[in-house]
Amino acid sequence: MILQAQGAAIRYPGAPAAAVQDVDLTLVPGELVALVGPNGGGKTSLVHGLLGLVPLSAGQVTLDQRPIARWSRRELAQLVALVPQREDTPFSWRVEDMVGFGRYAHLGPLSAMTVRDREAVDQALRRCDVAGLRRRSVETLSGGEWQRVRIARALAQEPALLVLDEPTASLDLGHEMELFDLVAGLVAEGLSALVVTHHLNLAARYAGRMVLIDDGRVAAAGTPGEVMRPELLSAVFRWPVEVIALEGAAHVVPRRRDGGQGR
């Protein structure tokens, strides 16, 4: 599985400027790539473009050298799974139904789930530590449980690439760490992951590669050490920051706006 963007641009109808412009990006198997950058910088748009959910206005995105638009949704879902930023449903689905939807792309239109499908669901439930919740209704889950259920649904797709759009947006520190640990574990088992996140420090700790998106363009890309540079981050986030080393990883710390005089 190789997902590649070359000069990709996205411009929404009626919008004055492009949401994404001139993006080159390559995702290869077995790596965790973090997509970071300011709010409204085009991260989610880029993800949608990479997955063929919005059309490109220029450039191209290919999955295994075939243009993304030429993949059917069904074929794509067997290789790439997305955990969207947020979602809700008006109905009281059980956890096992929700995770079972991950098998949709593997089923015939009228055929029931096979033993193989059920195994994939069971495995995904166990891997995300939500097997004990399988009979619960999704509306009774806590924020952390709900995120793990949605990741389990993505795993039930048995994808090669897992895309997570701000998976820890509403989680507290402990659940956030658990979630990144889970994703890092999955990558160690051979999955590729693209994680959109606002947590620069967690991104730097867990990701092999970081891509910093600002104003629709790639402002920097490379190892965490290459991206976590104070002058670069200060300019992109429009706030003075310091980068320090902690447990062998770069950590960003915001400073006072007046340049750190006083406290």
Place this chain on the structure above:
Amino acid sequence: MKPIAGLALLALAACVLALAVGATPVPLHALLAALGSPDAPSAAIVRDIRLPRVLLAFTVGGCLGVTGASLQALIRNPLADPYLLGISGGAGVAAVLAIALGLNGSWGIPLAAFVGGLGAVALVYRLSTVAGRRLDPHVLVLAGVVVSAFTGAIISAVLTLSTAEQLRNVFLWLLGGFSGASWRTLAVFSAYAGLPLLALFAAARSLDLLSLGTEPAQSLGLDAGRSRRLVYVAASLLTAASVAVCGVVGFVGLVAPHALRGLLGPGHRRLLPAVFLGSGGFLVLADAVARTVVRPIELPVGVVTALVGVPLFAVLLRRTLR
């Protein structure tokens, strides 16, 4: 016993009851005799009048129920029904025009209702995708309400301009009812409704995914745009066929889907067949009440379904907003 078997028995019981009651009550043994032989004493009333009426009410009810349940998944709102989305209004206005213009006949009015229903769908669809934006379920409901208001205005205009004779026909039809039911109307309705009904049953899994929203549905492997169009067209065809044979009967698409979702869960592969049986039975009973409760006057069946449906709608609204 499986819930679906229980429902089938209840629906059958509702049909038997509806066959027995009426201006001339037919006891069970006479009913069975009449169904068994065309020469039995009550054969004419049971076979020629009540049986087609009961079967028509059952199939129309089932189709309206399945339509309601499908639209609820489509626009991700348990309050959705064909009326809210303007489909019935469009079908109604075209049928009213056809009646007022004297275009009668069992094939003409359904055809007019189809054209009107699809026209309303196209208008609602167009309104909710203005400026090239993707279909937004909330805007869709709003557009449906706007189109309903528009068709309501046209119907008022037609009623105002009609002669007394036309007025009576249009008005009776607008209230809804099965008094005109015959084997022929049953055949016409089935011919129109069969294919779209099967299409919705076959789309059960797509409906599950559509209820999650576009982004999850697409990433799970569904071509959401195509599925939505298919469901919307099938739902409009079923609504138009129903409006054509029995006029505007509301709330049938709301009652059974709500009750059965609580009982069987939201999965559409189990839900839709159950909703067909449940809504069919519901409309059969509503029709039986409509023609017996103030005998010899027959109430419009839409009055009965509204009396049950409106309080339920209020309860549902409270629950949805909480």
